[in-house]
Every structure is written in structure tokens, then in C-alpha cells.
Amino acid sequence: MTDFRSACEAILRKNDRGAYTVPSPRLYPHQWAWDSAFAVIGWTHVDPKRALTELQTLMAGQWRDGRVPHIQFHLESADYFPGPDFWETASRTPRTSTITQPPVWATAARRLVEVAGPSPEIAALVPAFDASHRFFHAMRDPLGWGAVAIVHPWESGLDNCPAWDVPMARIDITNPPPFRRKDTEVVGDASMRPTEDDYKRYAVLVKEIAKDDFGAGNFAVYDPLMTAILARAETDLAWIAAQHDVASETRAGERATALEAALVENLWDDDVGRFVYYDVGSRERITADVIGCYVPLWCRGAVDADKRGRLLEGLRERYLTSAWPVPSTAPAEPTFDPRRYWRGPTWININWLLVDALGEELAKRTVELVRTSGFREYFHPETGEGLGGEDFMWTAALALDLVERGFG
Numbered sequence: 560m561t562d563f564r565s566a567c568e569a570i571l572r573k574n575d576r577g578a579y580t581v582p583s584p585r586l587y588p589h590q591w592a593w594d595s596a597f598a599v600i601g602w603t604h605v606d607p608k609r610a611l612t613e614l615q616t617l618m619a620g621q622w623r624d625g626r627v628p629h630i631q632f633h634l635e636s637a638d639y640f641p642g643p644d645f646w647e648t649a650s651r652t653p654r655t656s657t658i659t660q661p662p663v664w665a666t667a668a669r670r671l672v673e674v675a676g677p678s679p680e681i682a683a684l685v686p687a688f689d690a691s692h693r694f695f696h697a698m699r700d701p702l703g704w705g706a707v708a709i710v711h712p713w714e715s716g717l718d719n720c721p722a723w724d725v726p727m728a729r730i731d732i733t734n735p736p737p738f739r740r741k742d743t744e745v746v747g748d749a750s751m752r753p754t755e756d757d758y759k760r761y762a763v764l765v766k767e768i769a770k771d772d773f774g775a776g777n778f779a780v781y782d783p784l785m786t787a788i789l790a791r792a793e794t795d796l797a798w799i800a801a802q803h804d805v806a807s808e809t810r811a812g813e814r815a816t817a818l819e820a821a822l823v824e825n826l827w828d829d830d831v832g833r834f835v836y837y838d839v840g841s842r843e844r845i846t847a848d849v850i851g852c853y854v855p856l857w858c859r860g861a862v863d864a865d866k867r868g869r870l871l872e873g874l875r876e877r878y879l880t881s882a883w884p885v886p887s888t889a890p891a892e893p894t895f896d897p898r899r900y901w902r903g904p905t906w907i908n909i910n911w912l913l914v915d916a917l918g919e920e921l922a923k924r925t926v927e928l929v930r931t932s933g934f935r936e937y938f939h940p941e942t943g944e945g946l947g948g949e950d951f952m953w954t955a956a957l958a959l960d961l962v963e964r965g966f967g
């Protein structure tokens with residue numbers, strides 16, 4: 560296992576750019592928000608000081624309204640589209656994207672504190688974490704539900720998840736802005752990536768958001784994964800604040816309770832026995848059976864024994880039947896595609912989020928998958944074949960965390 564630990568560490572070091580870690584050297588050559596938070600978890604086990612630096616760099620990119628941009632472009636690169644010019648942020652905050660990502664940074668900071676202990680530097684980050692969470696309440700809740708709506712598929716972290724198909728189909732792509740994508744040049748096999756039409760819609764939305772003064776644009780979908788991750792992050796922020804005797808600086812604990820209640824009230828669907836998405840544009844629920852529907856297991860407060868039982872049953876019947884779970888879309892769904900990005904492949908960060916609920920068996924199988932197929936971006940849920948980008952950082956960082964927790 561020492562060899563495997565060293566291999567995980569080697570990936571972190573290969574992707575290390577000094578004060579931040581890139582997700583994959585050529586495919587994603589900048590700092591991504593949730594990837595960077597997962598890097599913090601990996602660095603925690605290798606070099607806690609470096610983990611702290613990662614967190615500080617991530618939070619230093621925060622906008623005045625609290626948003627943590629999903630990409631910070633520290634260096635030029637010809638390898639990635641869209642770059643800073645396309646996002647049009649020069650007038651506001653140069654060299655960042657305009658949307659955010661699932662807020663796992665306070666959760667990552669908690670892991671660092673659990674392993675390395677409290678520190679004045681972490682205490683100093685509490686106001687930044689707090690503002691980043693309040694941003695969602697202020698700017699990502701168009702119907703005032705107390706839950707989180709995303710405004711771009713990239714904001715969800717699950718870019719081409721089938722949950723976005725219906726609202727994305729309404730985006731007009733007859734006249735998209737000119738662009739040239741780079742991802743298919745780097746990955747080579749286009750069948751693993753989003754389609755051309757997906758990319759046109761992503762590009763149109765980026766421009767709509769810029770036109771809306773970096774507000775919501777014309778796409779909003781309430782997302783159970785995003786809401787659950789924020790609820791858990793609020794709980795973790797309250798814990799961090801208490802550990803550092805600065806509990807009075809944040810109302811994160813109260814917000815966590817309110818988010819969990821809102822999640823159940825607005826996004827639980829008793830007919831299908833899982834959480835669902837909600838399309839603000841059409842005022843309709845989206846019941847695609849995708850992995851985000853089950854991620855509320857990650858914040859226990861939202862899930863009483865009955866719901867927990869139904870979610871676990873759904874996972875057992877429709878997801879854990881794969882040889883290398885957990886597929887990102889239920890294999891029985893008509894949209895399931897085992898090789899295409901978030902429409903079927905198994906992802907290590909999703910497994911990591913579900914390990915608390917699903918336990919040791921999934922944790923061990925996840926480490927085995929990485930040991931067998933390498934540090935790839937995602938994996939075929941039946942054959943285990945590694946797919947997408949190579950030397951993928953969060954695959955290493957989170958596999959290392961599972962090993963450190965005794966699941967090797």
C-alpha cells in the first residue's frame with residue numbers, strides 16, 4: 560500500500576503549480592474550485608502546510624459578492640476553452656470564470672483541521688467561507704425556496720448530466736458565439752466528452768451570464784446535489800468555527816438546518832423515492848434517475864430513516880449492480896452512456912461523497928478501481944476501463960484519503 564500512497568502523492572506533485580494544483584496537466588491547466596478543495600484533502604495527508612496554501616489561494620480568488628469562481632486562470636494556456644477573455648470578467652475580477660462550483664472547501668478545511676489541528680490561518684478563512692456560502696442563499700435561490708439552483712451546467716460540476724437535458728434543449732443555438740473547443744483535441748476520443756451541441760449551449764450561456772452583469776443568465780435548475788453539498792459545508796463550517804472559538808462569526812449551523820429542511824420540502828419526490836431536480840424556466844420537476852438524486856445521503860440531517868432506506872434501496876437496485884460502481888446515471892435510464900463523461904461513467908469524487916452512507920465495501924472497491932485502472936478522470940462502470948483525462952488529481956487525492964481512512 561505504501562507504493563499506492565506514493566503513487567497518489569506523485570500525482571499531486573505532478574499537478575502542483577506551487578500555490579494551487581491543476582486537475583489534469585493538459586486537459587485542465589488552471590485552478591478549478593471543487594478540484595482544488597479535493598486537492599486540499601489529498602495534500603492534508605502529504606503536507607498539511609501545502610494543503611493550507613491551496614485553500615488560501617482558492618479563497619483569494621473570491622469575488623466581492625462571495626462567489627468562489629469555478630476557474631482561476633493564473634497562467635496563460637492555449638490548451639483550454641473557454642479562457643478568461645471568453646468569460647468577459649476583465650471589468651470585474653480579471654482572470655476568473657463567472658460561475659461557481661459545488662462548495663466543498665469548508666468540508667476540505669474540516670478534514671485538514673481533523674488531521675493537522677486548528678490554526679490561526681484556518682480561523683482567518685472563516686469569514687471567506689461564510690461569504691462564499693451566503694452567496695448561494697443570496698444569488699442562487701430564484702424562487703426563495705432556501706435551496707440551491709445552478710445557473711450553468713458547469714456550475715453543478717456534473718456538466719452533461721441528463722438532468723440538464725430538458726432545460727438545455729430550450730437554449731437557442733442557431734447563432735452561437737464563435738469558439739473552438741480544445742477538450743476533444745486533448746482527449747482524442749470525442750465519444751467520452753460532451754457533444755458539439757452541448758458545447759454551443761455552454762458557450763451561449765456564458766455570454767448570457769455576462770450580459771446579465773454576471774447574474775443568472777437564462778438557465779436555473781434547483782439541484783439536490785448542490786444543495787446537499789452546501790448543507791454539509793455549512794455544518795462543517797459551524798464545526799470549524801467552534802474549534803477555533805469564532806462561532807459568533809457565522810450562522811452556518813442555522814443555515815445548515817434550514818437548507819436540509821428546504822431540500823426535503825422542495826426536492827423530495829415520494830413517488831419516485833428520491834430527490835429530484837426542478838427546472839425554474841418551465842416550473843417542472845425533472846425526474847431523471849441520476850446520481851445527484853442520492854447525494855443528500857451525504858448530509859444526514861435531510862434524510863430520515865424512511866428516506867434513507869428508500870435512497871439506499873434505489874442505489875442497490877439500480878446502481879450498485881454495476882461491476883465498478885457507482886455509475887453517474889442509472890444504467891436503466893435511456894440516456895445512460897457508460898463512456899460519456901457524466902452520463903454513466905464512475906467518478907471517484909462521487910464515490911467519496913457516498914462512502915459515508917454506503918460504507919466499507921464501496922470504499923474498498925473504489926481504491927481497487929484506481930489501483931487497477933490508474934489515475935484517470937472517470938471509469939467505465941462495467942469494464943473498469945479508465946477514461947477521459949490522465950494523471951487526474953482528485954482521483955489520486957480522494958483515493959489517498961480513503962486509504963488513510965483504512966480502506967486500502
Ligand code: 9WN
Pocket residue numbers: 582587591593594629713716717718742
Ligand atoms: C468545466 C476540472 C473540471 C471539473 C468538472 C468537470 C470538468 C470542466 C470542463 O472538469 O468540467 O468546468 O471543461 O469540462 O465536469 O466537475 O471540476 O476537473
